[in-house]
Amino acid sequence: CIAPFATVSGCDVQVPLVQGGTCTYANFDYAASAPALSAVTDRITELLPFYASVHRGAGYASRISTTAYEDARSSVSRFVGAADDQVVVFTRNTTDSLNLLASAVPGDVVVLDIEHHANLLPWKNSRIVEAADTVSETVWRLAVELQRAPAALLAVTGASNVTGEVLPIAELAELAHASGARILVDGAQLVPHRRVDLVELGVDYLAFSGHKLYAPFGAGVLVGRRDWLDAAEPYLAGGGAVREVRLDHTEWSCAPARHEAGTPNVLGVAALAAACDALAGFDADAVIRHEEALCALLVDGLQTIDGVEVLRLWNDSADSVGIVTFTVDGYEPGHVASYLSAEYGIGVRDGRFCAHPLLARVGRAGGAVRASLGLGSSSDDVERLLGALRLLVENGPTWVHAKTAGVWNP
Numbered sequence: 384c385i386a387p388f389a390t391v392s393g394c395d396v397q398v399p400l401v402q403g404g405t406c407t408y409a410n411f412d413y414a415a416s417a418p419a420l421s422a423v424t425d426r427i428t429e430l431l432p433f434y435a436s437v438h439r440g441a442g443y444a445s446r447i448s449t450t451a452y453e454d455a456r457s458s459v460s461r462f463v464g465a466a467d468d469q470v471v472v473f474t475r476n477t478t479d480s481l482n483l484l485a486s487a488v489p490g491d492v493v494v495l496d497i498e499h500h501a502n503l504l505p506w507k508n509s510r511i512v513e514a515a516d517t518v519s520e521t522v523w524r525l526a527v528e529l530q531r532a533p534a535a536l537l538a539v540t541g542a543s544n545v546t547g548e549v550l551p552i553a554e555l556a557e558l559a560h561a562s563g564a565r566i567l568v569d570g571a572q573l574v575p576h577r578r579v580d581l582v583e584l585g586v587d588y589l590a591f592s593g594h595k596l597y598a599p600f601g602a603g604v605l606v607g608r609r610d611w612l613d614a615a616e617p618y619l620a621g622g623g624a625v626r627e628v629r630l631d632h633t634e635w636s637c638a639p640a641r642h643e644a645g646t647p648n649v650l651g652v653a654a655l656a657a658a659c660d661a662l663a664g665f666d667a668d669a670v671i672r673h674e675e676a677l678c679a680l681l682v683d684g685l686q687t688i689d690g691v692e693v694l695r696l697w698n699d700s701a702d703s704v705g706i707v708t709f710t711v712d713g714y715e716p717g718h719v720a721s722y723l724s725a726e727y728g729i730g731v732r733d734g735r736f737c738a739h740p741l742l743a744r745v746g747r748a749g750g751a752v753r754a755s756l757g758l759g760s761s762s763d764d765v766e767r768l769l770g771a772l773r774l775l776v777e778n779g780p781t782w783v784h785a786k787t788a789g790v791w792n793p
């Protein structure tokens with residue numbers, strides 16, 4: 384029996400079942416938004432009484448909020464092993480971070496076709512490379528494109544939000560640098576599962592979201608090399624981003640303030656930093672072992688169920704984080720997801736996961752079901768999910784659910 388690695392909120396929530404009664408919620412949707420760690424809830428409770436504007440006031444609460452905000456910047460910087468010339472800019476989420484960087488890139492961006500839309504759509508001058516069936520061939524194709532014509536940036540995902548598969552970041556960083564480009568890692572799915580050290584990996588820019596890192600919504604991070612960020616137009620124009628304003632001239636601040644106009648989300652940022660501090664205190668290898676063991680249990684179990692197919696991008700990839708996406712023959716993904724929720728209190732995600740080109744590429748343009756794991760997951764949860772899917776495939780959906788949800792006509 385594999386117990387949860389850490390306490391997260393909502394572990395003991397009772398959810399109503401369509402057939403009557405309740406059961407404990409089994410959360411398989413960590414990749415969408417991870418429930419808050421107890422350290423995060425504690426930090427919010429501690430800071431809430433001092434709710435005040437940061438950088439703006441001399442009052443006691445304002446000073447506490449300002450300190451919390453700037454301490455959070457240091458925590459995040461430490462957590463990702465940022466170099467001295469790398470600055471932490473607080474944003475709303477990964478999407479915001481990538482749009483900010485897109486406004487600062489001085490040239491072409493090379494990107495794979497399997498990216499989340501957030502790492503595909505913001506790039507204005509993008510050169511899209513088709514991923515191959517193996518990681519090694521995919522890396523080779525990126526190298527060829529980087530050598531073919533000068534690019535400013537290689538923008539890659541750290542871990543796919545559909546298959547969980549991980550790219551060899553250090554190798555890609557070397558390739559990018561050898562061609563004169565920089566590298567950005569979309570860390571939305573990597574950072575919650577793996578220790579990321581920017582200096583060790585040679586990564587220039589990293590984006591991630593608090594709400595996938597066991598903290599609440601509304602705070603994200605772009606960390607990266609200062610020169611592009613200092614040279615770029617301010618991402619948002621307004622108070623807090625300027626040194627001096629005259630009616631005929633504005634003198635903008637340097638990053639990070641340059642891109643953080645408006646009253647900052649101090650609670651969100653402090654919560655995100657509390658998550659970073661808590662994760663930094665965990666044994667990173669033990670976290671990986673926990674998630675790998677659960678993932679293996681899930682994938683092995685799914686492979687024994689008739690008509691269930693687990694999606695993978697690459698034939699030669701061994702490394703992945705706790706994300707498993709699958710289809711069930713004869714059932715719409717949305718129906719599987721609503722059956723699991725209504726009858727078993729299991730929360731998965733269905734759809735195309737903001738990665739339409741990827742789904743089309745693996746022959747699942749109609750979508751799939753995603754089960755994603757995290758620190759609060761246990762083998763009991765996995766067994767419950769596997770049991771429910773076995774019953775669905777063997778017996779079909781129960782009459783109660785079919786009638787209530789109106790999705791089947793048995």
Ligand code: PMP
Pocket residue numbers: 414415476477478479499501502540542543544569571572592737
């Ligand atoms: N990139 C990846 C790989 C993601 O999984 C997500 C979220 N699904 C995003 C970017 C966007 O994150 P957010 O919605 O927090 O901006």
